[in-house]
């Protein structure tokens with residue numbers, strides 16, 4: 001099967017010379033849910049920004065469903081931006097229209113979707129995140145957790161094959177955090193989630209990858225990584241007090257390798 005995502009030998013330095021990725025290889029199968037873990041400054045966001053060509057120009061390659069992300073190939077980039085939806089950490093980076101429904105319609109309308117199909121996509125995306133009742137509200141008047149849900153809906157309306165989320169649980173209260181996790185688990189997409197919230201990684205992603213210093217340091221079942229104290233310490237990862245990944249995995253029905 002063609003992987004949903006294949007990154008090969010990816011190296012990248014910012015224009016100021018900060019070398020951030022040092023040869024990353026990663027393959028994700030369709031329908032997998034993978035957490036991307038690692039300390040501050042590891043290169044997680046930099047890696048994610050390569051998935052739809054926002055960043056490029058280093059060495060190596062990124063392929064989405066077998067198609068290479070090549071910023072010089074404009075049609076390929078538009079196609080890839082439709083297939084890879086990125087939900088940024090701050091929902092306010094994604095919401096700029098006068099109403100929630102217009103924000104959710106923006107992406108598909110930009111792709112040329114019109115009329116009943118556009119309405120259907122907006123309705124479906126808002127329903128998926130439980131925000132149908134707020135469609136006519138001003139996004140900036142919603143709570144943070146509600147804005148994050150709408151940000152997810154703006155991406156879902158594009159019907160992406162790969163959903164990438166940067167810190168989806170940050171600043172959410174416990175109920176909103178759980179509700180978003182239920183929403184994400186119910187989606188039939190490939191999911192890549194950048195997070196420092198290790199129980200959230202455990203809950204949502206059977207597989208995790210640790211990135212540190214621009215290199216993949218570990219890749220395997222989330223429970224295995226989180227229950228390896230030396231690995232965790234070595235990459236500045238800390239579980240909340242009292243959280244036992246093995247017990248959590250058993251409760252979630254996740255297998256150890």
Ligand SMILES: Nc1ncnc2c1ncn2[C@@H]1O[C@H](COP(=O)(O)OP(=O)(O)OP(=O)(O)O)[C@@H](O)[C@H]1O
Nearest residue numbers: 014016018020038039040041042043044045046047
């Ligand atoms: N625009 C930029 N110009 C120069 N260096 C940058 C830029 N953006 C990020 N960096 C550097 O790249 C490195 C990786 O940053 P990145 O944001 O990808 O890390 P991260 O793993 O997402 O961190 P965090 O967990 O703190 O969000 C850091 O050293 C950072 O200072």
